Amino acid sequence: MIEAPHYSAAGASKKAVALPEALFDGTVNQDLLHRAVITFLSNQRQGTSDTKTRSEISGGNQKPWRQKGTGRARQGSTRAPHWRHGGIAHGPHPRSYRLGIPRKMRQLAKKSALNARAREGALVIVDGLDYEKPKTKDFAALLGKVGGKGKKVLVLTAADAHNVYLSGRNIPDVRVMRFADASAYEIMWSETVVVEIGALESNGDSAKKATKEADDA
Numbered sequence: 001m002i003e004a005p006h007y008s009a010a011g012a013s014k015k016a017v018a019l020p021e022a023l024f025d026g027t028v029n030q031d032l033l034h035r036a037v038i039t040f041l042s043n044q045r046q047g048t049s050d051t052k053t054r055s056e057i058s059g060g061n062q063k064p065w066r067q068k069g070t071g072r073a074r075q076g077s078t079r080a081p082h083w084r085h086g087g088i089a090h091g092p093h094p095r096s097y098r099l100g101i102p103r104k105m106r107q108l109a110k111k112s113a114l115n116a117r118a119r120e121g122a123l124v125i126v127d128g129l130d131y132e133k134p135k136t137k138d139f140a141a142l143l144g145k146v147g148g149k150g151k152k153v154l155v156l157t158a159a160d161a162h163n164v165y166l167s168g169r170n171i172p173d174v175r176v177m178r179f180a181d182a183s184a185y186e187i188m189w190s191e192t193v194v195v196e197i198g199a200l201e202s203n204g205d206s207a208k209k210a211t212k213e214a215d216d217a
Helices: 030-043 103-119 136-145 162-168 184-189 197-216
Strands: 003-007 013-018 123-126 153-157 174-178 192-196
Touching (some): 030 184, 123 197, 153 184, 162 174, 174 184
Parallel strands (some): 153 192
């Protein structure tokens, strides 16, 4: 059983909590993590790079000079790739870099990433962050108390928490998102993962149910 440090919303240390076994079984699949990260990064590429081929260059309709008698090498067009301002040979053109990964593999990769952070002691649990309005100062103080000062921190909330997002968006290297929306890449990007206890409980129950259904099938 893996345990993680537990803090209040104000940053006061509490008794460590046992992480749900449905999500934290200690297994880290390195190959699956690699594939998930490569897929995520590849899907961020816009693929809009473009270069002109010799057919798209203006000018060069006639030979720069006659074929023979000049003492220079024969040339057919100033649009050729070896000419300055000529076309580009084998250059990039708009394309899609999108890759796919099965849903179950994506879920297992996320689970492996969470296990990796938990085994390193880089995952902490906090009580619900119920901010009535954005509080960047209080939020930064909380991150400092849980060991996230000067580190890349990923804060995972149980539900849409707009005020929590607004509190952290101006803090460098801090990302706030729902637990359900986080991918293996975001978890591996961070050096400290802060999870609301409500998110852990609800997603732990969902993972347990999904595992049971898979076993029954």
